[in-house]
Amino acid sequence: MRVFVTGATGFVGSAVVEDLLQAGHQVLGLARSDQAAATLTGLGAAVQRGSLLDIDSLVAGAKSCDGVIHTAFIHDFSNMPESAKADLAAIEAIGAALAGSGKPFVVTSAIGILQPGRLSVEGDAPMAGSAGSYRIPSELAALALGGQGVRASVVRLPPSVHGDGDHGFVPALIGIARKQGSSAYIGDGMTRWPAVHRRDAARLYRLALESGAAGSVYHATAQEGVATREIAAVIGRRLAVPVVGVSADRAAEHFGFMGRFFGMDCPASSEQTRRQLGWLPAHPGLLEDMDREAYFAAGPNP
16 A cells, blocks of 8 residues: 655654555655655655645645555644644645545544543543643544545544654653752642553554544553653652652643643543554553653753
8 A cells, every 4th residue: 555644754653654664555755854855765665745734745645645644743832723723724635635535544633632530432522621622623524534435534642652752741741850850740640641652653553544444533542541640750760850749730830831731631541442453552661661761861852
């Protein structure tokens, strides 16, 4: 199968590209720079020049392939509504390009759109006002494409997708702990984060592409929920700083924008995903993976 991948040189997308190639698929990766194009060529993928904002390029890439995996997202936390708007426009354009073809289209969403404080499952509907609510329109648009003859499915990623090259929430927490001189958790620290290794997530995207059903939602959660207190403990031990609790009303002062995310209690099951697609995560869990020099040797971004 020839697969068009957006975000093809990103943290998750690059793992998806490598997994697809190893499984015998051909890959056309979206690249917005010469460096990204060279990276893809070096991996053995073809290059589609353009960006998430270049609708014509997205349409051309989608039409020239047998399926699409969409991992790109503009992570501008200062203007998430605009990022979400761009994501929705890209999904709608790719969906229109694939309409009536029956081709697979795997779209990225987030566990953070679900109701917190309970174990979420794949069939749960998004909740307005959730921490990741800006991604809800994109998920709904993707799932609606089944009615237009597209085998569209959604992969919901957890707050922590970890592994070498991680530049997400855990490195941000490490950077905050360095700055503050302490590694903190919120409240009693028993809020739970689901997690997945990037290599396991990549395999799930491929399985969804190959055999996912139209209108299906899949959870990329290798671990249902890791207590945030345990995450803080690893960071504190590695940095040799105190591990402390902060009250919810002080979370923003200590963590900045991360306070809202680190305070989420959002455990999520992947039982249905594993049963339907035969997905079996095989890589280290979050605490084992982050307890390595790679996460702490070169500052907040390994």
